[in-house]
Amino acid sequence: MITHPGDPSLRLIEVADLDAPSPPPEVLAHGDAMRAVVDWAGTYLCRPHPELGRNGPVCPYAQGSLSRNRFYLAVPRAGEAVETVEDVAAAMEPYRAWFTALAPLDGPEAVFTAILLLLPGLGDRLALIDGAQNALKDAFVEEGLMIGEFHDGPPDKPGLWNPLLRPLAGPVPLLAIRHMVATDLPFLWGDPAHRRAYLTRFGGRVPAHLREIVMEAVMEGVE
Known part of the structure; x- marks a missing residue:
């Protein structure tokens, strides 16, 4: 687990934390959702897909992220509301500056670093994820970052090589940050x-x- 140097309530869960003898509270509360996301990354993002329309894995950087222990998970802080688009955007916003500190653009691990904010309690309110991604994208892109939305809706965004594919399907509603490539x-x-x-x-x-x-x-x- 990595704790924000200026805000102890802001923490990132590492994949190894999921099987730790004394896991962090976030894992105790949301371990099933976190494990589902890690499994999805390994079995979907890291592998080719027959409908993708190109060779190679769905995400070219996911395996490197997992292998380098740069695949970070987070959940909203205790008591943090996620009832509106604005709430979801506010929950994600603190990770923008932290990401650039964790993964400076000139660092060797930059393109393999990802922060995924899981929102397992959203239920069928998946439009909140899409709305928050849209609200945040301008500010993230301006800083050279990409913010993506994933959920089991799935988001209505077609694949680049196959417009019939909806590649942003995921098992848990989440927003993900990575460097622009x-x-x-x-x-x-x-x-x-x-x-x-x-x-x-x-x-x-x-x-x-x-x-x-x-x-x-x-x-x-x-x-």
């Missing part, structure tokens, strides 16, 4: 502010297979 361009190009944030960070390092998107936008006069 060069291949995130298709997720960001439709919004001018997100596009600027991406180009500021990657500039001429756009992957070859995505450069056509940039060239088409230039030809069309996109800002």
Whole structure:
């Protein structure tokens, strides 16, 4: 378990904590949900999917995150309300600054670090997850971070290579933070502010297979 240096109530659970002889209180309260997410990461994110539309695992970085012990789990703090979109966004917000301190962009573990905030008590109020992700995305992207939503709805966002696939399905409602990577361009190009944030960070390092998107936008006069 990692405790925030400035706020002892803010803690991150490591995968090893799930089987510790004396687990943290968060594991005692939400261990089943945490184990379900770790199992999902290993059996879904880390493996190829027949409907994905490309080779390789669903998430290219998940196995590295697990192997390097950089796959961090969290739950809302005791007494923290999660009844509205604003509540869910407020529960996630403190992890934004902490993430950049835990995983500086120039560090060797940067792209393998992820924080997942689990909200196992949401029940069927899955729209709160989608709404919070939408509300937070601008601020996260501006700092070079990606925030994703996962739940068993699943979120109505198609796969990049197969529009019929809904790849953000997960066993527990959660929001996840990771660093932006060069291949995130298709997720960001439709919004001018997100596009600027991406180009500021990657500039001429756009992957070859995505450069056509940039060239088409230039030809069309996109800002």
